[in-house]
Amino acid sequence: MNQIWNQIEELESVASPGLLVNVDCVARNIDSMVRIVDGDTGRLRPHVKTHKMPAVIQMQLDAGIGKFKASTIAEASMVAGAGGQDVLLAYPVVGLNIQRLADLRDQYPETCFSVLVDHPSAISMLAEAFPKRDKPLRVFIDVDCGMHRTGIPWGEGLDQLRDRIDQSGDLEFAGLHVYDGHLHQPSLDERQQAVTEIRQKIADYATRSGAPEIVAGGSPTFAFWAQQPGIHCSPGTTVFWDIGYAEKFPDLPFEIAAALLTRVISKPGNERICLDLGYKAIASEMPFERRLKIASIEDAKLVSHSEEHLVLETASADSLAVGQPLIAFPRHICPTVALHSSAHLIRDSAITGQQWSVTARNRTMPTENTPPSDPPFRSSLRELKWIIAIWLFNFVWVITYCWLFGYSPDQPIALTFGIPSWAFWGIFAPWGVATAVSCWFALTQMQDHPLDVDDTDEQTEATDA
Amino acid sequence: MPEASNTALMTFAVYTLAVFLLAVLANRASKGKEFVGEYFLGSRSFGVWALALTFAATNASGGSFMGFPALIYTHGWTLALWIAGYIIVPLVSMGLMGKRLNEVARKCDAITIPEVLKGRFESSRVGLVATSLLIFFMFFYLVAQFKAGGKILSTLLANEAYFQSAVELVGSATQNIPWVNQAEPDYLVCLLVFSVAVIVYVVYGGFRAVVWTDVMQGIVMFVGVILMLGLALWQVGGLSNATRQLAEMTPPENGIGTVTLPSPATTERAVEKGTWIAQSDGVYRLAAKATIPIGQVESESVDILKITTEEEISRLRREIGSSDLRLKIEEMTRYKYGAGQKGVYVTNPGPSPTNQLGFLAIGSAISFFIFWPFGAAGQPSNMVRLLSFKDTRTLRYSIVTVGIYYGVIYLALVIIFCCARVLMPGMEIDPDRTMPDFATKLTVDAGVPWLAGVLVAAPFAAVMSSVDSFLLVVSSAVVRDVYQGEINQHASEKRLRLLSHLVTVVVGILAVLFVLRPPTYLQDLIVFATGGLAACFLVPMVLSLYWQKMTGPAAIAGMLGGTMTHLGLTCWGYLKYGEFRAYEFVGLNPFIWDLAGSIIACLVVVWIGPKASQKLVERFF
Known part of the structure; x- marks a missing residue:
């Protein structure tokens, strides 16, 4: 890991503090995810909370992954906007968020949205907000399998909840969501044993009551759940990985794909250095002394941490120059990513100059309540399909009609407005319709885009796609 | 006029x-x-x-x-x-x-x-x-x-x-x-x-x-x-009137004949292309200029056209008036499809x-x-x-x-x-x-x-x-x-300006020189060029714009695949028809086969060739 991160070229082109993403590692991590489920990408429903980036969604879509899990309305909106076909909002939806979810469904009618419920009142609220729709809202029951954060325990309450959903008429039972976030056992056997116990309860329920889809596990237990037939896996951190997981779960084949660029900004003496890596650049979620690691400074000890400053103590302080770039690894990558608006990309061990936007770090997406605006490529592709369909429609009309009615010279000629009837109904009429459809399509369905963008924005735009 | x-x-x-x-x-x-x-x-x-x-x-x-x-x-x-x-x-x-x-x-x-x-x-x-x-x-x-x-x-x-x-x-x-x-x-x-x-x-x-x-x-x-x-x-x-009249029309006949005079010409008699001649067996039009030399009663053989629609024949007889010219028919050829058949002009x-x-x-x-x-x-x-x-x-x-x-x-x-x-x-x-x-x-x-x-x-x-x-x-x-x-x-603006103008002029002059004596099958060459251009560029361009896996070698293969299919069908057509036109395999326009050739070439090279560069994919998609 460190070898990859120690040899990055052109770091001087990136301002610090900055988020770095190694695209090659991301690609390999996605490959590993697919490999763990034996290539059956239909069983993958990766969580997007780690990256919050449409560009990563695009890479996962390219790898054949179509289903995703999200924690916020903004993440769900980002997935749908990036082309994800199925989004599970794995978070209880209450208050105004219910209406935001309804709006999102209207905005992206081709995307299948589902949510979690763990209480009868949540079912009532959702049923009230999604009445009489063509497609009932799909709901997963959130099962508390030991984490005791959200969810309903196995037992009678679960069955009652299921009955409420079935009786509501407006909601559709989609299955069970069983998140085992409490399983952090470094021992493989202990982790596997815990998973097996939960698996047994799932099997009992499914045999008794049936469940269309079971979404189970997080990153630490991903490999075990992947071995359970019929279970859909939802790892999240696996796409970027971090030193927290890498140290705890060395059995998992993922590489660290995201880190932070920081620089020495001061040397206050006493073997101390000060970095521009305050807790506005790296999440302060973890205990102070375990918050991060600095590549190439093994003995670094955290002394103090404030908004924009991080003071370290190290025996190698003398050898570090003011302005020197360093690579820092947050213990938990997910909350740190959300502190940055974009990530600088690394490919072939060099900074590419391109960036990916962390669009879903915002609580509200700018596209909410506005018609979706695809990048030119996506909208052009959509329009291409429409155009081929319009051509095909006219082709079938003209050729079929003229073939049936226009190839009989022995018949007496029938006229419509002075034109042979076969030509009127087989050519003039479709010509009029085609012209009208072309006008309608060009004026109302084709999207406008700014075409003259400067190179930096353009590259960010392109990679966001 | x-x-x-x-x-x-x-x-x-x-x-x-x-x-x-x-x-x-x-x-x-x-x-x-x-x-x-x-x-x-x-x-x-x-x-x-x-x-x-x-x-x-x-x-x-x-x-x-x-x-x-x-x-x-x-x-x-x-x-x-x-x-x-x-x-x-x-x-x-x-x-x-x-x-x-x-x-x-x-x-x-x-x-x-x-x-x-x-x-x-x-x-x-x-x-x-x-x-x-x-x-x-x-x-x-x-x-x-x-x-x-x-x-x-x-x-x-x-x-x-x-x-x-x-x-x-x-x-x-x-x-x-x-x-x-x-x-x-x-x-x-x-x-x-x-x-x-x-x-x-x-x-x-x-x-x-x-x-x-x-x-x-x-x-x-x-x-x-x-x-x-x-x-x-x-x-x-x-x-309505035009279409009804058109429905009554029958295709003309093409033929060869000589223009004759009742007595030898006293001066060389030129009969212009397009001249109408009405006689008892029909109404004809000269498709080329005919000349009757001095002292002769008959011109060389020229192409002629015979009108076969009744209404036109009566109208033309009234309009043409009398003339001393007569046609001696040598050979007439009817249309291979539609000869003598009313309604062919208003249907397929x-x-x-x-x-x-x-x-x-x-x-x-x-x-x-x-x-x-x-x-x-x-x-x-x-x-x-x-x-x-x-x-x-x-x-x-x-x-x-x-x-x-x-x-x-x-x-x-x-x-x-x-x-x-x-x-x-x-x-x-x-x-x-x-x-x-x-x-x-x-x-x-x-x-x-x-x-x-x-x-x-x-x-x-x-x-x-x-x-x-x-x-x-x-x-x-x-x-x-x-x-x-x-x-x-790094050519200078001045040099590019000069060169652009020069090339436009030279290309124009070359085209003019070439066309002074146009090749026999010039119209066929237009068809050849139009079809060739589309066969060569359409598929590689569409795939380059819309398909992330498209690669440079595949684009070259697509261009060459379309072009080679086009050339191949043209050669086949030349051997089969003896004319410079592409062979219409199973009755379909060669363009369709050209596109198929181009698509197959692209897909094969994408499949077996190097993978698309991720850097380019991110830049353009």
């Missing part, structure tokens, strides 16, 4: 002056802009009307106003089905790639089609293959259009006294110049006038002048067609003198419905226009404009020349004259001969607007893709 001809000359003079004026204005507008981008692409600044009309005018080449009317006249209403693919041409040819192509071209800073492909794959090799194939096919097209320009002008000016004097002068001046003296003097004069006019305004005004003149030409064509439609319907007594497949299945069998109709829209989408001269619009709104409104424009133009042309079939019999002897002759007849009969000038300017405008575009496409391929791209990337 000297009156009409005079007007034609005046129209041509005014028209040429207007073109030069636009070139001067374009030159002024281009001051202070980066030269190469301005000269070849007008600095990507064109709005709705400019884009729409340059697109429409470039597409509607000489063929639309010379060949198409001739085909309608000869085969009747079936041409409505033949051209029906144009229903969707604006949407497919502009909408299929327009926005995406413009976007990618801007990202690569490309101003030519080979440059787009080169930039998309960051590969000079892709650019060079594209440039070579583009120049190869484009040159045939350019040559053919130059010929069409010369021919149309000579048709318009044929009876003009000043023109005849110029012809004699040029004829005597060039009779000893090798190669040049092989061209007919009248054609030579017109070719030179036409070529000089086009080359001068293209060199002076660049792409901006080309687009502005296209706009003017597009308007001239539109107005001309609308006027003709009104006059034709008025004179024929309504469309339409009469045909050469094909037993008729003019448009259903397989051909299917092929053309595919060929028109997708063939147009694959033409580099169309694609390059899609690089020039300033914003996506312009593209959307242009699709609407071109859609309405084509709907009016093509449907109107079908109606107009079905009326011509009724009003003006015997044009099978020289179908290419149908448009100018009918325009002259309509205006003279209506008492407004001056209007003929506007009407006959339409085909001239069409050819001019195509030639100028092809000239620039070929020049830009040489200057931008070969010189600036491969030889001298």
Whole structure:
């Protein structure tokens, strides 16, 4: 890991503090995810909370992954906007968020949205907000399998909840969501044993009551759940990985794909250095002394941490120059990513100059309540399909009609407005319709885009796609 | 008809002056802009009307106003089905790639089609293959259009006294110049006038002048067609009347005969092409000039045409009057499809003198419905226009404009020349004259001969607007893709300016020299070049724009795959038919097989070749 991160070229082109993403590692991590489920990408429903980036969604879509899990309305909106076909909002939806979810469904009618419920009142609220729709809202029951954060325990309450959903008429039972976030056992056997116990309860329920889809596990237990037939896996951190997981779960084949660029900004003496890596650049979620690691400074000890400053103590302080770039690894990558608006990309061990936007770090997406605006490529592709369909429609009309009615010279000629009837109904009429459809399509369905963008924005735009 | 001809000359003079004026204005507008981008692409600044009309005018080449009317006249209403693919041409040819192509071209800073492909794959090799194939096919097209320009002008000016004097002068001046003296003097004069006019305004005004003149030409064509439609319907007594008369018509017969006199000629007797002869066994028209020498009663054998429609025969007998000329028939040939059969002009497949299945069998109709829209989408001269619009709104409104424009133009042309079939019999002897002759007849009969000038300017405008575009496409391929791209990337503005002008002039002169003695199968070469260009560029370009896995080697394979299939079918056709035309495997247009060849080549190389660069994918997708 460190070898990859120690040899990055052109770091001087990136301002610090900055988020770095190694695209090659991301690609390999996605490959590993697919490999763990034996290539059956239909069983993958990766969580997007780690990256919050449409560009990563695009890479996962390219790898054949179509289903995703999200924690916020903004993440769900980002997935749908990036082309994800199925989004599970794995978070209880209450208050105004219910209406935001309804709006999102209207905005992206081709995307299948589902949510979690763990209480009868949540079912009532959702049923009230999604009445009489063509497609009932799909709901997963959130099962508390030991984490005791959200969810309903196995037992009678679960069955009652299921009955409420079935009786509501407006909601559709989609299955069970069983998140085992409490399983952090470094021992493989202990982790596997815990998973097996939960698996047994799932099997009992499914045999008794049936469940269309079971979404189970997080990153630490991903490999075990992947071995359970019929279970859909939802790892999240696996796409970027971090030193927290890498140290705890060395059995998992993922590489660290995201880190932070920081620089020495001061040397206050006493073997101390000060970095521009305050807790506005790296999440302060973890205990102070375990918050991060600095590549190439093994003995670094955290002394103090404030908004924009991080003071370290190290025996190698003398050898570090003011302005020197360093690579820092947050213990938990997910909350740190959300502190940055974009990530600088690394490919072939060099900074590419391109960036990916962390669009879903915002609580509200700018596209909410506005018609979706695809990048030119996506909208052009959509329009291409429409155009081929319009051509095909006219082709079938003209050729079929003229073939049936226009190839009989022995018949007496029938006229419509002075034109042979076969030509009127087989050519003039479709010509009029085609012209009208072309006008309608060009004026109302084709999207406008700014075409003259400067190179930096353009590259960010392109990679966001 | 000297009156009409005079007007034609005046129209041509005014028209040429207007073109030069636009070139001067374009030159002024281009001051202070980066030269190469301005000269070849007008600095990507064109709005709705400019884009729409340059697109429409470039597409509607000489063929639309010379060949198409001739085909309608000869085969009747079936041409409505033949051209029906144009229903969707604006949407497919502009909408299929327009926005995406413009976007990618801007990202690569490309101003030519080979440059787009080169930039998309960051590969000079892709650019060079594209440039070579583009120049190869484009040159045939350019040559053919130059010929069409010369021919149309000579048709318009044929009876003009000043023109005849110029012809004699040029004829005597060039009779000893090798190669040049092989061209007919009248054609030579017109070719030179036409070529000089086009080359001068293209060199002076660049792409901006080309687009502005296209706009003017597009308007001239539109107005001309609308006027003709009104006059034709008025004179024929309504469309129902015309179609009913057309339904009673039967195809003429072609033959060979000699013109005879009752007594030996006292002076050499020249009988002009187009002369009508009515005799007891029918009414005939000479398809070539016949000469009866002094003291003889009979001319050499000449091609003749026999009218077979009863109503026309009676009408012509009344109009022709008495004459001492008689025809001795040597041989008559009936149409292979439709001979003696009423109704063939108002249904499919339409009469045909050469094909037993008729003019448009259903397989051909299917092929053309595919060929028109997708063939147009694959033409580099169309694609390059899609690089020039300033914003996506312009593209959307242009699709609407071109859609309405084509709907009016093509449907109107079908109606107009079905009326011509009724009003003006015997044009099978020289179908290419149908448009100018009918325009002259309509205006003279209506008492407004001056209007003929506007009407006959339409085909001239069409050819001019195509030639100028092809000239620039070929020049830009040489200057931008070969010189600036491969030889001298840091060439100065002054040098590029000089070179661009020089190449445009040299390409123009080469085309003129080549066309002084056009190859026998020139029309077939046009078909060859159009099909070849679309076969070569359509699939690789679409896949490059929309498919992330597309690679440079696959684009080269696609271009070569389409080209080789096209060449292969053409060779097969030559061996099978003894003519320069592609073999129609299972009755389908060769274009469809070319596309299949191109797609297969692309897919195979994507499958077995190197993977697409992730860096390029992220840059363009």
